[in-house]
Amino acid sequence: MKVEFAPFNIPLARRLQTAAGLQWVLTFLLLGSVSVSKKSVSHVLSKEGGGNISVIVLGGAEESLEAHPGKFTLFIRQRKGFVKIALTHGAYLVPVFSFGENELFKQVSNPEGSWLRTVQEKLQKIMGFALPLFHARGIFQYSFGLMPYRKPIHTVVGRPIPVRQTPHPSPEQIEELHKTYMEELRKLFEEHKGKYGIPEHETLVFR
Template structure:
């Protein structure tokens, strides 16, 4: 919002010598979010991100080694409200990712719409985020030599609208594009489950059919953005505010599902691999839920 306001002020006050060159730069740089982005080690190393990771805290857990000679698609679950675990683990220098998985480089994919925002796009790109378009994911997975990871938050905006503490629902049944890309490029699939992600905020009641949910679904349909009305704690009190609750986030990286490269996969091959992925994700959740305070009777629901 601040970045849009700055651009409008530059236009209103006719500061053409500032906004014309920048808009020209945006035009020339338009494809960068689909071509590996432009991460900045300096931005990723800001001290604020250390405090960000320590606040919850955010921790990355490895269950199996990953061969840097292969390319991978990481499927991140659940979406939660703001996907704090994904950002802390894969977009900052204060994660254990490099130590746990040497030789791998992560490209975190988000909505292409974000990269249309003046000025803000430069900040987002500097943290290592790239577009989640098919072209962008294919660019990463087509890199030779291996060691490249496309990290995709598969539940998306639709899942964000149902995120609430204690509700373990992931939207994945109709999301098969990532499986098709894995087959086309021969990239291994790795499910991730971030325990604690849904505990950071609470949402205003927006059950299916309510006027709030109807508006949210309309906005999501036409923009791709979720607009959850959420709240957390205050800065000096724990009852109400915009700060996330201080709950530990443990992002568990599951075992890889090795994929045979298939340039022209059939629907049956996509469905079979998709089913295998869901089974692996459920097994990952069931195996580790007890370690992070989730009762044994809780199950992971696929929608």
């Protein structure tokens, strides 16, 4: 297998950059990270002996553009591929939510329909990833920079959702399990939001 690294073009810092690049790649591989493609996830779940899990961040690039402090918008309504894979392999679904993630950075206002959002969405289609304009604090000052704010992140894990293995799930079965997953995720949020300072009227917004 051939692995190609991106070029490091600053001569004076080449050794340092190379070391940092290798460290990132090795960390990525040692953690067992793989592509989120159907083939990769199916490979992980079908390994001999069982006991393997896949952790998938569902929202993707679209969701990052909605990651503003105090907002809880999840792009999940059209994300059903993970449900189909779970049914195919009989893998339980476990809802997980992290409180505080959107508080680490502030993002420039980009409501839908604005010129900034339009540009971001067009670039996303071209490049395959989003470019949110964010800022937070500096290393030695708290006014401006790209270092995250010192805010806690609390990750809560819900009850596993039993999934009976169905080699060829129907659209109705996929839809039903997807609906159950969203319901359990909302219950998880509602159950814990008070502990982490989320106002009672706030709730998850599924898109």
